[in-house]
Amino acid sequence: MLVPFVGISESIERIKELVAHVSDTGLNVVITGESGVGKEVVAQNLYHSSGRKDKPFVKVNCAALPEGLLESELFGFEKGAFTGADRKKRGKFELANEGVLFLDEIGDMSLNLQSKLLHVLQSGEFAPLGSEREMKTDAWVLAATNQELNEKVKNGLFREDLYYRLNIIKIYIPPLRKRPEDIPLLIDYFLEKYASQFGDKRLIKPDHAIMDRLISYQWPGNVRELQNILKSCLVVGNWEEVINELSFKSEMVSNSGFVATGTNEASIIDDLLNFQGENSPNHAAFSLKKIKRKALDRIEKEIISHVLDQTGWNRTKATKILKISYKTLLYKISDLNIKPPPDTSGKISS
Ligand SMILES: Nc1ncnc2c1ncn2[C@@H]1O[C@H](COP(=O)(O)OP(=O)(O)OP(=O)(O)O)[C@@H](O)[C@H]1O
Numbered sequence: 001m002l003v004p005f006v007g008i009s010e011s012i013e014r015i016k017e018l019v020a021h022v023s024d025t026g027l028n029v030v031i032t033g034e035s036g037v038g039k040e041v042v043a044q045n046l047y048h049s050s051g052r053k054d055k056p057f058v059k060v061n062c063a064a065l066p067e068g069l070l071e072s073e074l075f076g077f078e079k080g081a082f083t084g085a086d087r088k089k090r091g092k093f094e095l096a097n098e099g100v101l102f103l104d105e106i107g108d109m110s111l112n113l114q115s116k117l118l119h120v121l122q123s124g125e126f127a128p129l130g131s132e133r134e135m136k137t138d139a140w141v142l143a144a145t146n147q148e149l150n151e152k153v154k155n156g157l158f159r160e161d162l163y164y165r166l167n168i169i170k171i172y173i174p175p176l177r178k179r180p181e182d183i184p185l186l187i188d189y190f191l192e193k194y195a196s197q198f199g200d201k202r203l204i205k206p207d208h209a210i211m212d213r214l215i216s217y218q219w220p221g222n223v224r225e226l227q228n229i230l231k232s233c234l235v236v237g238n239w240e241e242v243i244n245e246l247s248f249k250s251e252m253v254s255n256s257g258f259v260a261t262g263t264n265e266a267s268i269i270d271d272l273l274n275f276q277g278e279n280s281p282n283h284a285a286f287s288l289k290k291i292k293r294k295a296l297d298r299i300e301k302e303i304i305s306h307v308l309d310q311t312g313w314n315r316t317k318a319t320k321i322l323k324i325s326y327k328t329l330l331y332k333i334s335d336l337n338i339k340p341p342p343d344t345s346g347k348i349s350s
């Protein structure tokens with residue numbers, strides 16, 4: 001079922017226009033943005049507004065499978081192609097013929113598979129594993145990633161030629177905190193959508209105070225997080241309780257004030273020492289909440305940097321030690337502005 005791409009901010013309006021223009025061109029599209037911003041929603045909208053909407057939409061998550069399995073998912077295999085291949089399997093390129101092939105998390109594809117993908121994009125042909133015969137495919141390839149592909153190109157982790165081939169149309173979806181005007185609209189949309197699923201538990205619209213807090217929050221998990229919070233509110237049947245219980249209390253900051261994300265290197269102690277009462281020039285910037293946030297950010301940054309250094313910037317290993325997901329780690333690296341030491345760049349492994 002098609003999810004409408006809800007939003008009234010300038011960036012969302014521009015993306016809607018782009019979707020309408022691109023949908024029948026067949027040009028390759030890369031959709032970027034943080035986790036939960038709606039990359040898959042945009043891919044679905046591209047598909048539904050194209051002439052391919054009656055053909056299959058096939059999604060492949062390039063991060064979820066090891067290289068060998070991903071290769072056989074994409075290209076399929078003949079019976080007997082390898083031990084255990086006791087029957088022929090059609091690949092996603094074949095299944096998506098005349099439709100859409102959505103390559104999610106493309107940034108995680110191995111270099112070896114990247115060259116095979118490039119070959120398909122250039123020739124429109126591919127060979128299933130164990131087959132001599134090349135097959136034709138007319139799948140429209142849409143890709144998505146929450147990684148900086150150009151950085152990966154610089155570090156030798158993503159093929160430059162593939163990057164240019166895929167990136168003909170680039171759609172960047174900004175994080176929700178950069179488009180707060182979309183929040184009330186998304187809330188209305190989700191309330192309407194979930195009301196029926198949760199029986200009689202219709203939730204009244206948030207009052208001004210609650211709405212202000214929802215708009216001021218930084219939404220690190222973007223629209224997905226908003227959606228989950230609304231579901232919780234509907235189940236509990238009241239706004240206050242859920243919003244107060246959520247761990248984001250500490251992150252609730254005024255839009256005009258301190259922004260919790262994006263670490264400010266100014267020392268926390270400096271803030272305290274420089275505060276000289278109400279007449280102090282920095283009075284407006286001072287609050288215990290802000291200082292607490294800065295302190296937490298600094299500690300988090302130190303721990304994550306330490307673990308990354310210990311693992312030689314092997315992020316998969318780091319996630320195991322830190323017991324956080326890969327996506328969370330990428331988010332923290334970017335949000336806390338953690339940089340690898342100069343001698344490791346180019347050697348960073350995922
Ligand atoms: N503009 C929007 N309008 C309606 N629903 C949205 C919008 N943006 C996101 N959503 C909803 O938020 C959730 C997350 O969106 P989606 O899966 O497209 O994000 P994503 O960018 O692909 O995230 P990830 O990088 O984690 O895969 C989905 O349930 C989606 O339906």
Ligand SMILES: [Mg+2]
Pocket residue numbers: 039040104144
């Ligand atoms: Mg996605």
